[in-house]
Amino acid sequence: MKNSLIQKYNVPGPRYTSYPTVPYWDETNFSYEIWARTLRKSFKESNTSEGISLYIHLPFCESLCTFCGCNKRITKNHSVESPYIEAVLKEWALYCQILEEKPIIKEIHLGGGTPTFFSTENLGDLINGIFSHAIKAKNYEFSFEGHPNNTSYQHLQKLYDLGFRRVSFGVQDYSEKVQKAIHREQPFHNVAKVTFWAREIGYTSIGHDIIFGLPFQEIKDVVDTIEKTKSLLPDRLAFYSYAHVPWIKGNGQRGFKDDDIPKDEKKRILYEIGKKLLHKNGYHEIGMDHFALKNDSLYEAYENGKLHRNFMGYSSSKTQLMIGLGVSSISDSWYSFSQNVKKLEDYYELIANDELPIFRGHALTCEDLIIRKHILNLMCQFETSWSDESNYLEEIPEILLQLKEMEKDGFLAISKDSLHVTEAGKPYVRNICMAFDLRLKRKAPETELFSMTI
Structure with a gap:
């Protein structure tokens, strides 16, 4: 099971020392x-x-x-x-x-x-x-x-x-x-x-x-x-x-x-x-x-x-x-x-x-600044929230939909206005951050850019 999850999520991805x-x-x-x-x-x-x-x-x-x-x-x-x-x-x-x-x-x-x-x-x-x-x-x-x-x-x-x-x-x-x-x-x-x-x-x-x-x-x-x-x-x-x-x-x-x-x-x-x-x-x-x-x-x-x-x-x-x-x-x-x-x-x-x-x-655009906060929260504290209106994005429902599969795999828990990365999900935090990375999603790289996430 663990091996199949590694193969499933081991994709090229950023290390997120910045966003974008x-x-x-x-x-x-x-x-x-x-x-x-x-x-x-x-x-x-x-x-x-x-x-x-x-x-x-x-x-x-x-x-x-x-x-x-x-x-x-x-x-x-x-x-x-x-x-x-x-x-x-x-x-x-x-x-x-x-x-x-x-x-x-x-x-x-x-x-x-x-x-x-x-x-x-x-x-x-x-x-x-x-x-x-x-x-x-x-x-x-x-x-x-x-x-x-x-x-x-x-x-x-x-x-x-x-x-x-x-x-x-x-x-x-x-x-x-x-x-x-x-x-x-x-x-x-x-x-x-x-x-x-x-x-x-x-x-x-x-x-x-x-x-x-x-x-x-x-x-x-x-x-x-x-x-x-x-x-x-x-x-x-x-x-x-x-x-x-x-x-x-x-x-x-x-x-x-x-x-x-x-x-x-x-x-x-x-x-x-x-x-x-x-x-x-x-x-x-x-x-x-x-x-x-x-x-x-x-x-x-x-x-x-x-x-x-x-x-x-x-x-x-x-x-x-x-x-x-x-x-x-x-x-x-x-x-x-x-x-x-x-x-x-x-x-x-x-x-x-x-x-x-x-x-x-x-x-950075206004959207960039909001996403930056969420990725920083995930990378530093393994959780983030959009309960404050200033941290909400119109794309949040779409992001959560994309993360449903990872929730099923036990990597995170999603609530009404926040998400928390579980202990099992910590090695996959780069993958979780990628769901928030709207620039990456809007334009998938055509050449090799990033190292593998796992």
Whole structure:
């Protein structure tokens, strides 16, 4: 029965870090003027009450991991660091000119690429440069992604001194065979070392990223990885499904054959066993793909109904405005999205000309804003309601009709003006969100756009 349900619902679908999803942005009706106007509107509404978030993309890596779908530039030449930091700070200065008042920053996340590719000195210049135009919020939360192979004690100490209290380390899987296939060879003692260092220095939230569905991965590999993870007891875990999207990233994800990747029931078993072990070890499921111990802020946010989701993934606090800095970064004013150019040379050229390096975006319609709320509710709290007239759509009866089959399969419960995702339905939350995705329903993709939902 379970296998037939997996085959029934395992279809391509978005991960819903935004709505509308990027392939459905209306780029023709978007402009720099629209972005600047909604940016100022959101800033005025939220800066003093909750502050803003910054996502800073640091794209350089010394080697290519073949599971990765991020925008990156592979190089061992560290002379690229300073010019990039200078460009990011100039981009930030351009934003501050638009905002006029000093931003209050609640969240910063350094992603990549490999943020710890950069020296401690350059990371210090970056953060200090950001705050030459900004103020730290009282309850700020700064985080970064660290590569276990190149994150030094000095990296951790420097970023801690700059206000960072959360770090996530990419583990993926401890199997040597799997690591070799994805070109991410890192021994357990490297992960243990940086985890112990972070804890010793005083980081309050240490995360590990684990992936299921990787090439050659077997049940014993997932069990071994989680057992080793248990011994280090990170505060939170991301337990992701591997997204095989070679049509987007070209040969970067073709370091192995499609037949080497676990699929359907085999892949689902990896998840179910991993999830069971995580629960056994004291981790609680938070939203989709995330688990946390009770002491972590992500668990507290989920319990208090304050969990948020954006282009950075799940967050323990919400800001209405998120500005993305650096090549390929995406920004969110709540009323519109914008994305920076993806090619490093284009990014440098636009910044040199005192232009924000935006190449596309989307202005949300009234309908978009309502659907966005429902999808956020489902992704963060596994329930949503349209009892408030402002959250009602004319298409709600049609959406519920489409969800009747999933209700019969035990994945959700529908009442007069709300729906609730059951425990059995949590692995299918992307499918449930797709019923609300009117843009996707009105124009089915003609080419491959999304990874499989299961």
